[in-house]
Amino acid sequence: MSDAAYPAAAGARSRSAAPRGRLLDGPAGLAPTRRLSGKRIMIYGGLLIFSAYYLLPLWVMVMTSLKGMPEIRMGNIFAPPVEITFEPWVKAWSEACTGLNCDGLSRGFWNSVAIVIPATILSIAVAAVNGYALVNWRFKGSEVFFTILIFGAFIPYQVMIYPIVIILREIGLMGSVWGLVLVHVVFGMPIITLLFRNYFSSLPPELFKAARVDGAGFWGIFLRVLVPMSLPIFTVAVILQVTGIWNDFLFGVIYTRPESYPMTVQLNNIVNSVQGVREYNVNMAATLLTGLVPLTIYFLSGKLFVRGIAAGAVKG
Amino acid sequence: MQNISMRRLLAGAALTILPFGAMAADLEVTHWWTSGGEAAAVQELARIFEEQTEHSWVDGAIAGSGSTARPIMVSRIIGGDPMGATQFNHGLQAQELVEAGLMQDLTEVAEANGWRDSINPVSLLDACTFEGRVYCAPLNIHSPQWMWTSLAAFEKAGIEPATNWEELKAAAPALREAGILPLAQGMQGWQTALLLYAMISGIGGADFYNQVFAERNEDALNSDTLKNIFAEYAIARDLASGGNLSDWNMATNRIIEGTAAAQVMGDWAQGEFALAGKTAGTDYGCHIGLGGEPVIATGGDAIYFPVNDDEAVTEAQRALAQVILSEEAQVAFNAAKGSLPVRGDIDLAEVNECTQAGLETLKAGNTIPTIDLVMSSDSRGQIEDLTAEFFGSSLSAEDAHARFVQIVQSEM
Amino acid sequence: MAQALRAETRSELDGISVSIRDLSLSYGAVEVLGDLNLDVNDGEFLVLLGASGCGKSTLLNCIAGLQPATEGQIFISGKNVTWAEPSERGIGMVFQSYALYPQMTVEGNLSFGLKNAQVPKGEIARRIARAASTLQLEPLLKRKPAALSGGQRQRVAIGRALVRDVDVFLFDEPLSNLDAKLRAELRVELKRLHQSLGNTMIYVTHDQIEAMTLADRIAIMRGGKIQQLATPDDIYRRPANLYVAGFIGSPPMNLLPGRLDGSTFRGPLVADVTGYDFTTRPRGGDIVLGIRPEHVRTGEAAAALPIQAQALVEVVEPMGADTLVWTRLGDTPFRVRLDGEDRVRAGQMLSIGFDPASLSLFDAATETRI
């Protein structure tokens, strides 16, 4: 239907051809946006101030770790190094002493790796199955156990430290890495179970029903239907557990032997093993090294981390 | 089945053929000796152990202090994952572990090596003995009652170095004038408590110290002497104000640098002086009992050997116990750490004047038991809390005294 | 498989595909299904219709074995499946949300159940090919569900039931996630599918159009009980009770309360109901008179009918093909559906009339049809 065929349409066109002449005084068209209103300045100003509060310690850590001790004594902790030295990093990584062991954090790093990997895998496996059973295979009392589990997340660890020593002794795992792994599995269980429970209950229940009609059993549904579609939540759980277990200090110090101390304990040892003058640059390098793994994971995972903690915390 | 019994047979044969104790073991030794001088001393002990036996020393240092390390040690022993050997301040600390049968009986080693004859004072061995059996090997004697002074600091202030508590008090204004901290005092509970013990024995004397801690004599506890000591203790708090120190060796470092005049600390401070290349008499001064009554506490460190089910480790434990009391180890360890040997039959070839003074005091028998020998960890912890609170607040000397008496009296 | 099941058939269940006997389900004190009995014939298309929360989906889940019943029995193809696993019941099920496995391709979705049942590979391929051709899924087989449109997903979901080669299909509101146009299309497709396959289908919906168009029989449910089980025509013309009368039809039936004296109804209008097909012996007393808006005639057509009245037009809703007129009989609102060509204005008086044969009368106390 072409416009020209209809006089009415032609009239419409002639109206649209003459808008300029018809404008009255006053605002017209797109409202101007002031790029920097007072409000915007306040918003960005506020954010920048907070960013400074959050970033300064990181800045100070990095700067201090790159300075030599004489420069630290002279100068300003915020100032960048005049002469960059990586000596503190080398020392923190491989030379700093605790007692007779002068292999720095490197040993703690590998210990942490050896603890984090099995603990993360196991705790997530257990918690994922828990969440699945809680959502899809409720049984009498399952909610009660879950409630206890969530209560458990808030019980101060101090209440349970000693009896756990006894439990670990009874099952013969005291002092072994597996004992520590077990402790991490236990204490990671509440929050990760909650995470998976929330995730699985957000999936359409029909999917589970369809899989049952299709003849899949408890493990079949879990492994072949639910797990493949739960990659995001698994990623989130891995991030939470790796950072959480990596950062643990209390369990690491109590339930392991010195030769398998995780990195945080090693860090505390190095920082507190004062031999003569405190070497702040080495301490800072050690601190950064210890924080590097969780920080890397954090920066790489970006939104997933945020989504994970929000998912774990807001619901539930 | 057959395999197992064959293996056992072979193992048995090996045992009989090989000389006794030939199974080399890794012996994990936990301790909290992590400062410079301490680490050097451990280094010596480990070296001698590895040289004299076929076993290896696995170092299990735990940084911080005894209060950080002890929980870890205790939980491991209780948790059935014992280390090969562990440092404890001997005395009541480990008694319950011994009672529970968690500690190796060393009586045979002790008798074979004549510990009872060589250890001086013999009370050190008594502290290791429970119901007639020996359960630990004393390693060194520590006397906490020393006042260390920086001669450079006094020189800078243009006054004579203080040789006792009274002189230090008198010198304080001049020192402050010169920007020097009169008393370098770490703010941790065990350090503030150490100062109190040193003042009680140094100002009150050995008998008074015993009356207070060992006998818990009511008259002594409520005496003017003790009240006066608490008043002096409050003065010490003033002398230390502005120091902002926490670790003991940070405080010792101030003496080494000459930015503080005095520190009351145990003889292990000498290890730091030695490491910094300072010489007694020319760089720093030492004054037993704060320059008052020269008494020395015969406590110190002892090594305990938790029971374990590995024969090779048990063997290594006995070997270490033997090494600890050997002359070579006693000399090397104590020289590095700045403490005194537990054997009276050793001639320390070249000891500085401070160690010499300590040895003489020891020989003269001017000894008092360390706090660990007479008080439970519980009470000691409470005293540490009290003194830490005292130093970190404006708690009055009277109140501190009253609470101190209460803690001591509640000791069972 | 179907053959094997039939071998056990008891004579009592001959010709009956799904039989539900004294089924009840309660959560604690809350009764969701109560003493339910239902026989579905072989090859029948049965629709479970009701408002949300009436228990229709629960009943379907019970049949599927996804929801264990508290009491009673379920027979499918003559076999007691009360305790059987869903996959052992010889059913296929299609869900409202499609419930496709997102990480599997269409082909994977279709084959998952067969693989679980350890069907040989060749047979799987054969069945998928057949289902794909029936549902025109061939070009989609390698795609993942995320790459499909709503209608395509629904077809895959149906296909997943189809490949199982079962006697009974269960549909749980399968069309309600689609837009109106697509829904109408798929409705026809479903009907065609049923005609060509001849399987038993049990279909849950809250959409009465779907129910009316698809069903051989409709079971209207409310509060866990079946209100009426009948053909769509019966349900429309002879609702068994007030609930069904009000539920079916859009706009719903006009319901006028009044009294029955002999054969005279006295309410907002007075009407002689002689000619009404009573199901029970007529008794006087409080009743409700029901008349569907589309059974009301107006103007000249009304003049010829036994029951007549004057109604005041309040609102006129032209809907193209027909026009809905909201009137008032005395104080009682009364809806009339007119032909789209009729012209009426608000405020005008309208002569209406209807035939007693098109009425439904209900006992006001028991709410059942009289």
Next chain:
Amino acid sequence: MAHSGPPIRLFQNWSAKLAATPMILTALVVFIGCSLWTVVYSFTNSRLLPRLDFVGLAQYERLWSTPRWQVSIENLAIYGILALVLTLAIGFLLAVLLDQKIRFEDGFRTIILFPYALSFIVTGVVWQWILNPDFGLQHIIRGMGFSGFTFDPLNNPDLVIVALLAAGIWQGAGLTTVIMLAGLRGIDEDVWKASRVDGIPAWKTYLFIILPMMKPVFATCIVLISAGIIKLYDLVVALTRGGPGIASEVPAKYVYDYMFGNQNLGQGFAASTMMLAAVLAIIIPFALFRMGRKRHV
């Protein structure tokens, strides 16, 4: 075959029950069992080793007459209230700022949250360094010409809480911000449209409309923050070790020190039982509140 009724309950869902065994064991043995064990032994005079030698409430009497415990409780109360209020305020403020459709939102959020990825030990060491009077903030500001400037919270018993707060909030407020932001994003856009049409200024909308709508989010944050506060231990150990004196002691550290350091298990258990009671006092009302709400919906 003809009789009705469910199969034997015990064997229903047996794989589910089997799979949930770790959870059941954790819940019963660790969380319930260990807590009860600790509570029971808090009535004994166990010292280095646990012994069932009951002494009634003696441990509790002593606990509450111990100045260090009182200081610990006081510190926890002061720190707790301040940390809770400040974290909520900062978290909400930051979330509101981030919610203004700003540029670089991801960048800002990353900056605010990154300390949460660090351990308390790391946080403690960093802040110890920044607050070091000879090198850190005080030194810098004095160097700028304010020679009389004094800010040495680590060595000032009255200010040491400030140091703990600075470090604790630095590490923890990011989490609150992210949760609050998620909460803000969860609020219906139409609320904003309505308030714009009604001409209500943004700050008023936040304060009087959005804030009340965020009650559940706040409740979650409060529970999370409180649980963290009660557990406060690592940070104190790494930053102040309870000092100066006993000025920054906290209950968790008291428990730990008494259980292991002072070899008075009974006392440590009594203190940890008090902590447990405090946690229950926070959690139970919250749980009841939630359960009550669920039932109403």
